[in-house]
Amino acid sequence: MIDLLDALAADHAAVRAMIAEVFANPGRRRALYPQISRALRYHSDAEEKTLYQALGAYPQETADIDRSYDEHGALDNILRELDATAYGDPNFMDRFAQMNTMLEQHLVPEESRVFAAAGQLLDASTRRRLGAQYERMMHREGATVSDQHRYSNPCRTCQPQPVGLVANVKQALKNPTESGRPRWHSLVGIWPFLSKAK
Ligand SMILES: [Fe+2]
Numbered sequence: 001m002i003d004l005l006d007a008l009a010a011d012h013a014a015v016r017a018m019i020a021e022v023f024a025n026p027g028r029r030r031a032l033y034p035q036i037s038r039a040l041r042y043h044s045d046a047e048e049k050t051l052y053q054a055l056g057a058y059p060q061e062t063a064d065i066d067r068s069y070d071e072h073g074a075l076d077n078i079l080r081e082l083d084a085t086a087y088g089d090p091n092f093m094d095r096f097a098q099m100n101t102m103l104e105q106h107l108v109p110e111e112s113r114v115f116a117a118a119g120q121l122l123d124a125s126t127r128r129r130l131g132a133q134y135e136r137m138m139h140r141e142g143a144t145v146s147d148q149h150r151y152s153n154p155c156r157t158c159q160p161q162p163v164g165l166v167a168n169v170k171q172a173l174k175n176p177t178e179s180g181r182p183r184w185h186s187l188v189g190i191w192p193f194l195s196k197a198k
């Protein structure tokens, strides 16, 4: 079982990699933004139900917990704005950059202060139990949020689920990337976002 803190850090890195790819090649935003948005939302939710819930037993962590919940809420709000912004809108990339700034202002202290505290306060077996719980939550609905893991690494805890796969493949084939060929990492778990017309 993976340590919760390792799983969270891996997802941070995976999202950062996708965001960097969008900045490097804004033409990729149509393919990558749905996965970024989905990954961040699922991550915040699963992180609250594992890491922050466990830290709630320690009063000295209250301020950091409250701040993180507020920041998750603010991130969700700007993701909603981005969801409602057409990819062709000239404001899309500015708003995306704003989202990234907010995200980094959350991730940096979370990775330093909060993860350090969790490493001290939660023992290894608790972190592994929570890591397994986090992974299960991230793989709900048969579609891992962290599909971005899968294009660099095999999934850590489960095999790709068949649920919805055929529909996702058909949709992905209808929406090839700019290279004219579908990217296989985009074939699982992005149905709700691909189906959003922009
Ligand atoms: Fe996080």
Ligand SMILES: [Fe+2]
Pocket: 044, 047, 068, 072, 106, 110
């Ligand atoms: Fe967080």
